[in-house]
Amino acid sequence: MSYSGEDDDWTPPPESGLDTENSTDSSDKQLWLFNIDEDPEEKNDLSGDDAYKSTLEDMLADLKAYYDDSRDVIAPDDDKTYDPTGSCWGPWATSRDDVPT
Secondary structure (H helix, E strand, O other): OOOOOOOEEEEHHHHHHOOOOOOOOOOOOOOOOOOOOOOOOOOOOOOOOHHHHHHHHHHHHHHHHHHHHHHOOOOOOOOOOOOOOEEEEEOOOOOOOHHOO
């Protein structure tokens, strides 16, 4: 699938031969639930079905627990001992004296 850039719709690539299917969901909808074993194309949203209410609540509780237990990413400082050349990174410098200025 690819993004058409228009109307926030995702469209299949032209060579796929598939038709575009625009969503009928409201633009502020933020939660969907699908049974991908029975609905691999994700066409039947179960998030509003009372039969799946406890499943959805359990999944949201698991997600909240994950977020509550997660930590911010701490990225290391830039490594100035590399020498970017061409379209790839390499070779690695063996000392700071080898770093181009």
